Amino acid sequence: MDKAPVKKPSLIWLLVRRLLGVIVRKPLYSIPPPDARLDQPRSVFIRHLDCGSCNGCELELNALSNPIYDIERFGIRFEASPRHADVLAMTGPFTRNLTEAARLTLEAMPEPLIIAIGDCAMNGGVFRNSYAVTAGDARPDEIRQAIILEVPGCPPAPVDILKKLAELPPDLSGAAVAFPSYPPPLVIERSMSWRSTMPSR
Amino acid sequence: MASIHSGIRETCRAPNAVTELPRRAPNETHFVFENGEDLVRLCQWAKQESYHLCTLVVTDERQLEDNAFKVWYVLHSAQQELVILEYALQDSRQPFSFPSIQATFPCVELLEREVFDLFGVSPLDRMMTGGAVLHAPYPDELHPLWANKSQAALKARINSQAARQPDAPGREHLPAGMFYLPVGPIHAGVIEAGHFRFHVAGEVIEDLDLVLGYKHKGIEKLFETRYTLDTGWELAERVSGDSSFAHSMAYCQAVESLASIELPETVHLWRALFLELERIYNHITDVSALAQDMAFDLAASDIAVLRERIVRLNADLTGHRLLRKVNFPGGVVLNSVPNLDAIKSTVTEVTRTFLGLGKMVMDLAACRNRMITTGKLTKCEAEKFGATGLVARASGLCDHDLRLKLPFGAYASMEELRRLVSATVAIPEALQKPWANRGMPVFDGDLIGDVLARFVIRVAEVETSANIIRLLLDRMRSSPSFYAEVSPQRRPAYERRMVESLRHVQNYEFGLGYVEGWRGDIFYWVMKGPGDTIFRCKVRDPSVFNWPAMRLAIVRKRNEGDAYDPSGPPCWENILADFPLINKSFNLSYAGNDG
Ligand code: SF4
Numbered sequence: 001m002d003k004a005p006v007k008k009p010s011l012i013w014l015l016v017r018r019l020l021g022v023i024v025r026k027p028l029y030s031i032p033p034p035d036a037r038l039d040q041p042r043s044v045f046i047r048h049l050d051c052g053s054c055n056g057c058e059l060e061l062n063a064l065s066n067p068i069y070d071i072e073r074f075g076i077r078f079e080a081s082p083r084h085a086d087v088l089a090m091t092g093p094f095t096r097n098l099t100e101a102a103r104l105t106l107e108a109m110p111e112p113l114i115i116a117i118g119d120c121a122m123n124g125g126v127f128r129n130s131y132a133v134t135a136g137d138a139r140p141d142e143i144r145q146a147i148i149l150e151v152p153g154c155p156p157a158p159v160d161i162l163k164k165l166a167e168l169p170p171d172l173s174g175a176a177v178a179f180p181s182y183p184p185p186l187v188i189e190r191s192m193s194w195r196s197t198m199p200s201r
Numbered sequence: 202m203a204s205i206h207s208g209i210r211e212t213c214r215a216p217n218a219v220t221e222l223p224r225r226a227p228n229e230t231h232f233v234f235e236n237g238e239d240l241v242r243l244c245q246w247a248k249q250e251s252y253h254l255c256t257l258v259v260t261d262e263r264q265l266e267d268n269a270f271k272v273w274y275v276l277h278s279a280q281q282e283l284v285i286l287e288y289a290l291q292d293s294r295q296p297f298s299f300p301s302i303q304a305t306f307p308c309v310e311l312l313e314r315e316v317f318d319l320f321g322v323s324p325l326d327r328m329m330t331g332g333a334v335l336h337a338p339y340p341d342e343l344h345p346l347w348a349n350k351s352q353a354a355l356k357a358r359i360n361s362q363a364a365r366q367p368d369a370p371g372r373e374h375l376p377a378g379m380f381y382l383p384v385g386p387i388h389a390g391v392i393e394a395g396h397f398r399f400h401v402a403g404e405v406i407e408d409l410d411l412v413l414g415y416k417h418k419g420i421e422k423l424f425e426t427r428y429t430l431d432t433g434w435e436l437a438e439r440v441s442g443d444s445s446f447a448h449s450m451a452y453c454q455a456v457e458s459l460a461s462i463e464l465p466e467t468v469h470l471w472r473a474l475f476l477e478l479e480r481i482y483n484h485i486t487d488v489s490a491l492a493q494d495m496a497f498d499l500a501a502s503d504i505a506v507l508r509e510r511i512v513r514l515n516a517d518l519t520g521h522r523l524l525r526k527v528n529f530p531g532g533v534v535l536n537s538v539p540n541l542d543a544i545k546s547t548v549t550e551v552t553r554t555f556l557g558l559g560k561m562v563m564d565l566a567a568c569r570n571r572m573i574t575t576g577k578l579t580k581c582e583a584e585k586f587g588a589t590g591l592v593a594r595a596s597g598l599c600d601h602d603l604r605l606k607l608p609f610g611a612y613a614s615m616e617e618l619r620r621l622v623s624a625t626v627a628i629p630e631a632l633q634k635p636w637a638n639r640g641m642p643v644f645d646g647d648l649i650g651d652v653l654a655r656f657v658i659r660v661a662e663v664e665t666s667a668n669i670i671r672l673l674l675d676r677m678r679s680s681p682s683f684y685a686e687v688s689p690q691r692r693p694a695y696e697r698r699m700v701e702s703l704r705h706v707q708n709y710e711f712g713l714g715y716v717e718g719w720r721g722d723i724f725y726w727v728m729k730g731p732g733d734t735i736f737r738c739k740v741r742d743p744s745v746f747n748w749p750a751m752r753l754a755i756v757r758k759r760n761e762g763d764a765y766d767p768s769g770p771p772c773w774e775n776i777l778a779d780f781p782l783i784n785k786s787f788n789l790s791y792a793g794n795d796g
Contacts, residue, residue, distance in 0.1 A: 009557050011565075014499055029506050048391040052416040055792050056442025056523055059486075061391045063512070066505035080389035096338040096359070097415045098394055101386050126439050129427055131345055131355035132419035155442065157522060 030070045034159050035166035042075040042170035046115070047085035051102055052133065053092030056155040057118040061089060069158045076165060082108040086172040087148070093120040093133040094143070102143065112146040113172060117161065119154045126154075205230055205284050208246045213239040226458070228607075229713075231285040237300030237325070240288055244274065244302040252276045252284070253601075254306040254587055255715065256724045256741040259299075259316045261348040265709060267291075270322050272299040275713065275724065277607050279600070283713070290322065298325045308587025308746045315796070319346040319421070334414040334795060345422050348736075352426050378402055382777070386415045393791035397780075404776040408756050411748060416795040424738035430456050430727070431699055433735060434529050437725070440740055441793035443486075446479045446524040447718030448725075448740075448793075454609060455727040455738075456530035459712030460702040464532065466614070467677070467686040471533045473611035473618065474673045475515075475524050477666040480719040481552070482511040484659040484666075487788050488559055491656060494782045495568050504558050507551045514547050532695035535687050541674050552667035559660040563653070572653035576775055576783030578754040579650055588750035589743045590721020592787060595658045596650030603717035611673070621668050650754070652786040662719075703733055711737075720790065721747065742793030751787045755780060 021028045033039055048061060064071040065078065079085045082105050094102070106112045119125035124135025137144065151164040209219055209232070218235040225231075234240040255275040262271050270290040277283050290299055301324030303309050313324055314333035321344045323329040335343060340362035345355050375381070382399040396412035420440060428436055437452035438445040450472055457464065489504035512522045519527040520536040527533055562568050578588065583596035593601040604612045604622045612618050677683035685691075711728040721743025730736030757774045775783065 009554075009561060011499075011561065014503065018499065049387060050392070050394040050416070052418055053393070053792065054439040054442040055393055055790060056439070056445065058391050058393065059443055059523065062486075063505075063509065066509055067502045068506060068509050078391060092416070093418060095416055095418055097334075097336040097417055098386065099338060101394070101415070105387050126436050127418045127420075127423065129352055130419035130423050131352050131359060132417050132422075154439075154525075155523070157516075 029067045030073070031068055031159070033074065033162075035163050037166040038074045038162065040170050042168075044076045044087065044165070044168055044170075044172060045079040045085045046076060046087055046089050047079045047082045047105075047109075049082075049088045049090045049102060049105055049114075051090055051092035051098050051121065052095035052127075053118065053120060057091035057120070060155045060158050060161065061091070061117065063158045064161060069162065071162070071165075074162075074165075075170075082106075083110070085109060086111070087113040087115055087168070088146075089117050090114050090121050090143075090147075091117045093124040093127040093130075093135045094139050095133050097132075099134070099140065103140065106142060106146060111172070112142065113148050114143065114146040115149045115151065115165075115168075116147050117151050118156060119152060122150050122152060205232075205243075205247070205278075205282070208243055208250065212242040212246045214242075215239060225461075226283075228281050229283045229285065231287065233287045233289075235288075237288060240274075240286055241300050241302055241305070243286070244276075244305045247276055247278075247284070248305045250278065252278045253589075253606075254302075254309060255283075255722070256726060256739060257309055257312045257316065258726045258737070258739040259320050259322060259346075260728060260737045261320065261346065262289075262709075264348055269296065270299075270320065272322075273726070274302065275726070279606055281607055283607065285713075295325065297322045299323075300325055301327065303327075306587060307585060308749065311745050311748065311794070312741070320344055321347075332414070334417040336414060345419060346425075346737075348425075352422065355422075375400060376402075379407060386412075395791045399777065399780075401777060404778070405757055405774045406755055406777060406780065409752050411752055413748065413791060414795050416792050418792075418796070420740065420796045421738055424735045425730075428735060429733045430459070430703055430729065430735055431530055431696065431733060433727075433738065437740070438525050438528070440796070441742055441744075441790040442523060443483055443790065444479065444718045444720060444723065444742075444793065446475045446528060447716045447720075447723050448742075449525075449528040450476060450610075451714040451716040451718075451723045451725040452727070452738075453528055453530045453714065454716065455712040455714030455725040456699075456703075457712070458714065459706055459710060459727060459729060460530075460699060461706075462531060462699065462702050465686045466611075467680065467683055468533050469611040469614065470673050470677055470683075471535070471687055472528065474670055475519070475527065475533075476716065476718070477669050477673075478511060478515060478548075479524055480666045481548070481663050481670075482508055482515070483719045484663045485511065485551075485555055487785065488555075488562070488656065488659055490785050490788075491572075491652070491782065492562050492568070494785050495562075495571050497562060497565065497568055500558050500562050504555065507555050507558075510547060510551050514544065518544070529692075529696070531699035532691060533687050534689045534692050535684070536689065538684050538688075541678055541683075545671060545674050548667050548670050552663055555663055556660065559656075559663075563656065563660075569653065571782065572656055572786075573651060574649070575652045575779050576754045576786060577649060577651045577773065578750055582753050583650060583750060586750045586753060587746045589746050590717070591655065591658050591662065591719070592650075592721065592747050592750055595654040603715060603722045607715060609715060609717075615672075615676075617672055618669055621665055621672065624665060624668075652782055655786040700733070703729070709736060718743065720744065720788075720793075740793075740796060742790055742796075744789040744791070744794040747787060747789050748794060751783070751789060754787070755783055 116122050127133050128135050151161055153160055209216055213219055215236050220233040222231040255277055258273040260271045267289050272288045274286040290296055299322055317323045317329040318331050318333050318335045379400055379402045382401050385396040386394040394415045398410040399406050400408040424433055434449045434452050438449040440448045485508040489501045493501035515524050516522045518535055518539055578596045580597040583593050583598055605619055706729055708729055708731050714725040716723050724741040726739040728737040755775050
């Protein structure tokens with residue numbers, strides 16, 4: 001078939017291109033923000049929580065980090081620990097085997113807030129009625145009550161997720177009542193931003 | 202190679218107790234065994250003749266004429282031959298035990314544990330413990346796949362009964378200086394749920410316990426209770442999201458073989474095209490993720506952009522980024538007239554850029570160093586544990602590819618496609634030639650099953666897939682009806698034909714569907730119930746066989762019972778920080794495995 005030799009792009013060229021992009025402030029690939037609200041300054045740290053998805057939703061969540069959607073430019077970031085997260089991105093129909101792990105994750109959060117990603121997380125999707133999932137209203141109360149946003153789709157396309165995330169308030173602190181967390185309570189004064197802790201000049 | 206008939210003559214003590222049923226397809230043989238020991242002996246013979254195990258299926262036919270549970274083993278040979286071995290558990294002393302072939306095919310272990318949880322039947326020669334897919338929240342002896350249990354009854358039983366004690370993994374005493382490191386089931390990245398327990402000595406991973414099954418969604422029961430033969434594709438494409446098309450294709454083939462329907466050639470061509478598109482975008486994703494794990498973010502993001510382009514091409518063609526809702530038993534539909542030239546130019550351009558970037562990652566000394574000898578799975582281990590798909594190919598089992606061994610769809614009818622596929626599988630032998638031309642790395646010997654080998658195979662397969670797609674497009678272009686047969690208007694006709702042919706199929710017939718997805722071979726076993734219901738649908742994802750292989754690739758190699766020896770050969774060790782890289786290089790599906 002096509003036997004033309006493949007030329008290797010040089011590392012220098014890639015770097016130069018990237019640098020040029022930074023200098024002229026024009027991103028190389030990224031799409032314009034799908035929603036004007038995303039242009040506001042915001043800081044939302046998201047922790048992903050898999051509750052038995054088919055891994056389609058994970059693919060799209062991962063795609064959000066690629067240079068095209070580049071979610072971090074909107075101040076939204078995927079975090080590695082629930083302790084540092086503002087909100088959980090929950091995927092999947094909530095399998096029984098994961099109930100305990102999901103509960104513990106929620107308990108480890110400073111404030112229990114969940115975004116339900118995908119039809120499964122909303123109502124069980126195609127897995128509704130199975131003996132092995134507790135979809136929709138059958139989920140434990142603390143999980144159900146913590147859901148603040150639902151993103152429909154199977155899986156929702158990255159743009160749809162972005163559009164939905166634009167509905168989040170720019171600052172999530174104080175958005176929910178404190179959840180009885182396990183001892184020792186890691187209570188951090190939410191109103192105390194790092195600025196107010198700096199000695200005034 | 203000897204045929205299965207001579208195997209039966211050679212190995213079975215009572216050949217008369219083996220009945221051959223009439224063939225349904227020229228390459229398919231079906232035997233009913235009355236003697237379990239003969240079945241085991243035949244499997245030993247088959248292993249020596251390098252047959253591979255496809256799947257183990259158990260059906261609850263206690264309400265039917267045979268009045269028993271049945272066990273079915275499906276094997277395939279390298280000569281495109283499919284063998285089905287059937288055995289009814291009619292021993293009244295042990296109605297719940299079956300002859301196990303685990304000693305011969307160790308890869309069947311995960312399937313056996315799952316069967317024990319779902320049916321309560323266990324191998325004759327071993328004690329089983331539950332917990333493979335039904336963890337602590339489920340009561341003992343639930344047996345959800347028994348034919349007489351309804352979803353409502355199962356739920357009532359689960360809710361009424363107190364949960365079991367969580368099955369804590371055994372804590373044997375570790376030697377001084379070693380400790381356990383539990384990770385999961387919820388992980389730090391955007392990945393799926395599964396629990397790993399490392400036994401570490403310093404940084405070296407000595408052993409690894411895998412606890413899967415967290416994502417068990419009861420898919421097989423759902424097939425039986427909520428879906429019918431013509432709607433089951435909806436669930437099949439959600440068994441493992443990244444293999445949506447491969448799974449739906451395997452399901453559709455199973456139903457089509459059940460209904461003995463011949464499809465128009467165009468449908469086969471389009472299916473092969475989508476299958477290769479899925480392969481391309483997933484391999485690109487994995488290569489990007491590997492580059493990211495090696496902290497080469499620059500290349501990783503450039504490669505991720507390529508992936509997005511293919512995914513958008515999917516969306517243009519089918520209306521869905523992951524190729525869902527295009528495939529159904531009896532046909533394929535696109536949502537608009539495709540522009541064949543645009544497909545060709547996108548695929549060509551993407552693969553060209555991708556090969557360049559892949560080459561760059563491999564040529565960078567830092568990356569190469571990181572990948573070489575990390576997570577090594579030797580050929581002999583891959584063979585023994587039945588690794589499939591790209592994992593097996595990277596370990597040197599280079600022709601382990603269903604597109605060659607058991608061709609389906611367009612691969613069966615088009616010799617040229619198989620030739621293209623075997624051009625990649627021939628890499629290890631001809632490593633010096635095609636790859637040297639492109640400046641790809643040249644090894645001294647075989648592909649040795651390390652992370653680098655899996656990386657190389659991924660890059661190589663993307664190129665092959667692009668070649669296949671170009672060939673398919675040329676073929677389509679030469680036929681004027683390339684769109685007419687896959688236009689949305691055809692859908693009702695296809696569906697009607699399917700329903701019509703299913704009506705003539707007898708109850709409790711079964712069909713087999715098999716596809717080489719990007720991860721490996723996928724098998725579907727679909728048995729028809731009364732009307733258009735599904736009596737049993739067994740899904741076998743390639744991850745089921747590759748998880749044990751991945752465990753082997755990670756742990757320090759040693760013989761059973763060897764004491765910990767810090768002076769062991771260093772290239773066989775992996776440290777904790779290697780785990781994410783190795784895990785990514787396998788990229789197995791938790792969802793597909795847990796079902
Ligand atoms: S919503 Fe769809 S894509 Fe997401 S986990 Fe459920 S089935 Fe998979």
